[in-house]
Amino acid sequence: MAIDKDTARRVAHLARIRVEETELETLARELSGILEFMEQLAEVDVEGVEPMTSVTPMALKRRKDEVTDGGIRDKILANAPDARDGFFTVPKVVE
Amino acid sequence: MTQLTYREPPAKRIAGAVGEWEMVIGMEVHAQVSSKSKLFSGASTAFGAEPNTNVSLVDAAMPGMLPVINEFCIEQAVRAGLGLKAKINLFSVFDRKNYFYPDLPQGYQISQYKHPIVGEGEVLVDLEPGVARRVRIERIHLEQDAGKSIHDLDPELTYVDLNRTGVALMEIVSRPDIRSPEEAAEYVRKLRQILRYLGACDGNMQEGSLRADVNVSVCRPGDYERFRETGDPSVLGTRCEIKNMNSMRFIQQAIDYEARRQIAILEDGGTVEQETRLYDPNKGRTRSMRSKEEAHDYRYFPDPDLLPLTLEQAWVDAIAASLPELPDEKKARFVAQYGVTEYDASVLTAERESADFFEAVARGRDGKAAANWVINELFGRLNKEGRAISDSPVSAEQLGGVIDLIASGDISGKIAKDLFEILWTEGGDPARIVEERGMKQVTDEGAIEKAVDEVLAANPDKVEQAKAKPSLAGWFVGQVMKATQGKANPQAVNALVRRKLGVE
Secondary structure (H helix, E strand, C coil): CCCCHHHHHHHHHHCCCCCCHHHHHHHHHHHHHHHHHHHHHHCCCCCCCCCCCCCCCCCCCEECCCCCECCCHHHHHCCCCCEECCEEEEECCCC | CCCCCCECCCCCEEECCCCEEEEEEEEEEEEECCCCECCCCCEECCCCCCCCCCCCCCCCCCCCCCCCEEHHHHHHHHHHHHHCCCCECCEECCEEEECCCCCCCCCEEEECCCCCCECCEEEEEEEECCEEEEEEEEEEEEEECCCEEECCCCCCEEEEECCCCCCEEEEEEECCCECCHHHHHHHHHHHHHHHHHHCCCCCCCCCCCEEEEEEEEEECCCHHHHHHHHCCHHHCCCCEEEEEECCHHHHHHHHHHHHHHHHHHHHCCCCCCCCEEEEECCCCEEEECHHHHHHHCCCCEECCCCCCEECCHHHHHHHHHCCCCCHHHHHHHHHHHHCCCHHHHHHHHCCHHHHHHHHHHHCCCCHHHHHHHHHHHHHHHHHHCCCCHHHCCCCHHHHHHHHHHHHCCCCCHHHHHHHHHHHHHCCCCHHHHHHHCCCCCECCHHHHHHHHHHHHHHCHHHHHHHHHCHHHHHHHHHHHHHHCCCCECHHHHHHHHHHHHCCC
16 A cells, blocks of 8 residues: 555644655655555465464553552643643643 | 343334434443542542642653553453443453544543454343333443543633543443434433442443443434344434533433434435534534544554453453342342332332342332332432432331331331331331330220210211211211321221211
C-alpha cells in the first residue's frame, strides 16, 4: 500500500505533527517504504505459528487495588503553561 | 434453578405521515468499576475531590511513566461478564485509541479493540410480568475514563480536571436488539441492577458511574426481522449515536426525539447522516456534535507498554463459583418458594439488600403476608421518608414479629398497623409492646358477646331497622370495634352481630 501526499498530510495532522508542505513528498515516500517492507514480511508463511507478543517469557504485571498515589497537585500542574484554581486551563474548546 | 417464561414484546411503532416506522436501538454503557484506585495507577477514584488531587504522574502522562494494571478491575470485568452469561476471553489485549482532546493528556485512551476481555452474552430486560426482551451483548472491554473539561468558568478558557482520568470503565456493548425508548431505559436499569448485585459498579448515575451512548436508527416494519435473518445491517436505516447520557428519563426522551427527527428527514425525501449527537435536556432536542467528526480515525494499535492479559480458566471458574444469586434467578425462586406474584418478586429483588430483608422476614412465615408487609408498609414508608432499606428503623426481626402476632390471632390487621407505627417511631419488641399496651385482640367469645349485647341494647331503633335491612349489620360491627378499641376479632364480631340480629 503506497502512501500518497494527501494521506501523509492527514496522518501528520491527526498526530498533531507539523510537517511543511515541501517535506510531504519525502515523508510519503519513506512511509510507503516502511509499509512495503511490512508487506514483504507478510509473505512469510506463518501458518500454525503463535503470534509473539514479547521477547521475554513474562506475564502482564498486576498490582493490588490500593490508593498509593495522588495528592501531588503542585507537581502535576508544575509544567502547565497555564493553570488556575487548581485546574489546567487551555484555550476555550468549542463544543 | 427455576425459571420464569417470557414472551418478547412487539417493537414500538411510530405513525409517520406515510405509513408506520419502527426503531432499532443499540447501546454502549460505560460502567465505572467499583475500585478504590485507577485502572493503571495508584491514584484514588473518590468522587468529588478537589481538582487534580487524585492524579498521579501516570494519569498526567508525564514522560517515562508506565501503566500497571489493577487486578481488582480485571476481576470485576470478569464478574460482570459472568453475570451477563458471557464468554470470558482468557487472552485479551490493550490498545491505544488515539485522539487529541485537552482532558486526555496521553493523546490516547488505553482501551481494548480486537481482543476484549469479555465476549458475547445476554441480558433479559423485564418489561412487565411475563414480558421481556432478550438483548444480546456483543462484548465488554476495559478502558480508561477521560478527565473533565469545564467550559463555563471563563469566557476564554476551558478548565481541565484530571481526577477522573484513568479511572477504570467497563464498556458494555449491546447488539441492536432494543426496540423502544422504554426498553432502552429498562435495559440500563437491568444492567445497573446486575452490576450492583455483583458489586462490580455502584451504579450511581448522578456521579456518572453509569453513562450510556445510544445508537438509534429507524426502519419500516419487517426490515428488522430481515436483518435478524440475514445479519445484513444495510437493510436497516442509517444510525446516529447520542453520547453520554446519565439519566433513564433523558435516554427515553432523547431516543424518542431522535427517531422522530430521522423519520421527518426520510419522509421529506432526505437522507439521515451518520453522526454523533448530543441530547440537550433543556430543549428536549438532540444536536450534532460536528467538532468531533474529524477525530473518528482512531488509529488503534496494541499498547507497547502493556503485555496481553492472560487469565487462567481455574481462576475464572473460582470467580464463577463465588457469584451471588442474580436477579433473574432470585426472582424466579421467590415466585416458586414464597408464592408471591412475579410483580412482587420484581419489587422485592430490585436491590439485593431489600431481597435479603424480605427473606429474613419471610423465613418460616407466610411468604405472601411477608411480601405484603415488606412492600406496602415498609417500602411505602421508606420511600415516603426517602430512606434506604439499610437505614430502616424497623428490622426484619421486628416486622416478622408483627406478622407472627397477626398469624396467631393476637392482633388484628388494623392493630398491626398501629403496632408498625410504634415500632417505626419508638422501636421495641412487638410481642412485649402488644402485651404491655393491652393491644391484644379479644378472641374470648364471652367478652365479645358482652360488647355486642351492650351495643344492641343501646340502639333498639337501629336493631329494628337492621332486621329489615341486613346491610346495617356493618354499622353494629363498627360500633362494637369502637367500643373494644379495635381489639375484638372482627370476624367473631361480625358473626355474632348477624346471629343476634337474625340476618345471617
